[in-house]
Amino acid sequence: MEYISTRNKNLSFSFKEIFLRGLAPDGGLFIPKEIKTYDKSEINKLQKLSYIELATEIISYFCSPEIDKNNLKNLLKKSYKSFQTNEVISIKKVGDINLLELYHGPTLAFKDIAMQVLGNMYEELKLSSDKTINIVVATSGDTGSAAIAALNNRSNINVFVLHPHNKISKIQRKIMTTIGSNNIYNIAIKGTFDDCQNIVKEMFSENAFREKINMSGVNSINWARIVCQIVYYFYSYFKLDDEKVSFAVPTGNFGDIFAGYIAKKMGLPIEKLIVSTNENDILEKVINTGEYKPGKVKPSLSPSMDVQISSNFERLLFDVLDENDKKVSDLMNDLKTKGSFKLNEKQTAIIKKDFSAKKINDQETISIIKKFSKDYNFIIDPHTATAIGASKVVKDINKIIILGTAHPYKFLETIKIATSQELEVPKQIAHLMDKKEKYDILDNKITDIKNYILEKIS
Numbered sequence: 001m002e003y004i005s006t007r008n009k010n011l012s013f014s015f016k017e018i019f020l021r022g023l024a025p026d027g028g029l030f031i032p033k034e035i036k037t038y039d040k041s042e043i044n045k046l047q048k049l050s051y052i053e054l055a056t057e058i059i060s061y062f063c064s065p066e067i068d069k070n071n072l073k074n075l076l077k078k079s080y081k082s083f084q085t086n087e088v089i090s091i092k093k094v095g096d097i098n099l100l101e102l103y104h105g106p107t108l109a110f111k112d113i114a115m116q117v118l119g120n121m122y123e124e125l126k127l128s129s130d131k132t133i134n135i136v137v138a139t140s141g142d143t144g145s146a147a148i149a150a151l152n153n154r155s156n157i158n159v160f161v162l163h164p165h166n167k168i169s170k171i172q173r174k175i176m177t178t179i180g181s182n183n184i185y186n187i188a189i190k191g192t193f194d195d196c197q198n199i200v201k202e203m204f205s206e207n208a209f210r211e212k213i214n215m216s217g218v219n220s221i222n223w224a225r226i227v228c229q230i231v232y233y234f235y236s237y238f239k240l241d242d243e244k245v246s247f248a249v250p251t252g253n254f255g256d257i258f259a260g261y262i263a264k265k266m267g268l269p270i271e272k273l274i275v276s277t278n279e280n281d282i283l284e285k286v287i288n289t290g291e292y293k294p295g296k297v298k299p300s301l302s303p304s305m306d307v308q309i310s311s312n313f314e315r316l317l318f319d320v321l322d323e324n325d326k327k328v329s330d331l332m333n334d335l336k337t338k339g340s341f342k343l344n345e346k347q348t349a350i351i352k353k354d355f356s357a358k359k360i361n362d363q364e365t366i367s368i369i370k371k372f373s374k375d376y377n378f379i380i381d382p383h384t385a386t387a388i389g390a391s392k393v394v395k396d397i398n399k400i401i402i403l404g405t406a407h408p409y410k411f412l413e414t415i416k417i418a419t420s421q422e423l424e425v426p427k428q429i430a431h432l433m434d435k436k437e438k439y440d441i442l443d444n445k446i447t448d449i450k451n452y453i454l455e456k457i458s
């Protein structure tokens with residue numbers, strides 16, 4: 001598979017290169033040069049496969065020839081061994097909704113599904129065999145712990161995780177700051193998730209620094225993450241066994257829902273992809289009005305969606321603008337210099353064909369959690385609750401799959417407020433609860449972070 005940048009179609013990269021680099025040298029995002037579309041009979045054949053077999057089919061298309069299909073299958077088996085379900089994910093009927101539970105991995109959020117695979121890909125691609133790799137990752141709460149669980153104790157790999165200080169849940173922080181061993185560094189930045197993400201992106205675009213530390217990234221701008229997430233759109237579609245489905249997705253950086261968009265491009269009959277946001281409603285605004293204008297991040301009850309600069313949206317722009325790399329660069333330049341850009345009516349209409357979007361505020365989130373607990377004796381987490389709220393934009397709820405992105409225990413304070421219930425600690429993380437936390441607090445200054453990293457690896 002050949003890859004290009006959203007800001008320059010003429011540069012060509014291999015899977016191995018885009019995996020290691022994460023971000024294109026021109027600041028753009030990597031995307032495949034072409035995407036295969038399955039016809040109806042090919043899709044029917046996929047229906048019979050187990051999760052691992054299906055994942056092997058879909059993922060191998062994007063990472064061949066560098067990863068051999070048989071090796072990939074073994075890699076996937078190894079990656080999902082620790083999951084607390086037989087088939088990695090599970091789909092349940094709760095009341096009248098179809099809930100896709102994606103949180104049975106080691107750190108209780110959907111991020112584990114891709115991250116466990118990425119962890120093993122570093123070895124498979126022999127990226128860390130000659131020279132130590134330093135992975136720098138920004139997290140709004142769940143990516144960090146998933147990355148640490150996937151990369152803990154690996155030789156020749158260090159992981160630096162930047163999270164916004166005091167802006168993630170206590171349990172999110174606890175998981176992140178207790179599982180790590182010597183190769184893991186947790187940094188609390190005095191700022192927001194957007195600040196953390198900006199620091200990482202900036203470091204990637206500084207060639208000298210990037211090369212000096214042999215830097216790599218596992219944020220959702222890394223295409224391999226998106227690829228792993230395409231699988232469960234197919235798998236859950238097959239389980240529902242309906243002609244057409246829609247998906248409601250709690251959205252922050254536009255990575256997870258973009259995987260659904262790629263599934264649709266590959267031929268999966270998806271009606272609508274429904275974006276749910278919290279008060280950080282930049283995506284709701286751009287989809288409904290065409291204006292993309294990041295504001296200040298507002299802390300909410302769904303902290304993993306507290307994002308204003310939704311990086312993966314650039315990948316959708318590339319399609320909406322007819323793969324015109326120059327136009328993408330111009331809009332991204334507007335964003336940088338003027339602080340916003342605006343899509344015209346025709347472009348917005350193209351987006352609306354595939355996407356709907358709705359904002360769900362904290363008060364609504366609480367009442368949805370409360371209602372589910374009362375009506376069905378079932379506890380959902382605040383992120384999943386926003387998707388349930390947003391799913392109302394489509395009439396027939398039976399044909400919608402709601403992505404359950406995190407285990408409610410990660411947000412037990414909110415669950416307690418909504419339901420007065422104390423949750424039992426899930427067994428994946430029970431052993432971490434008494435362990436001492438380890439993290440350093442730094443100012444929101446890129447030079448401080450760079451010096452910290454240089455000092456730790458010297």
Ligand SMILES: *Cc1c(COP(=O)(O)O)cnc(C)c1O
Pocket residue numbers: 109110111141142143220250251252253254255256257304305383405406
């Ligand atoms: C990361 C995360 C999201 C947002 O996913 P994106 O791919 O960034 O859109 C939603 N819910 C939870 C629980 C998350 O951890």
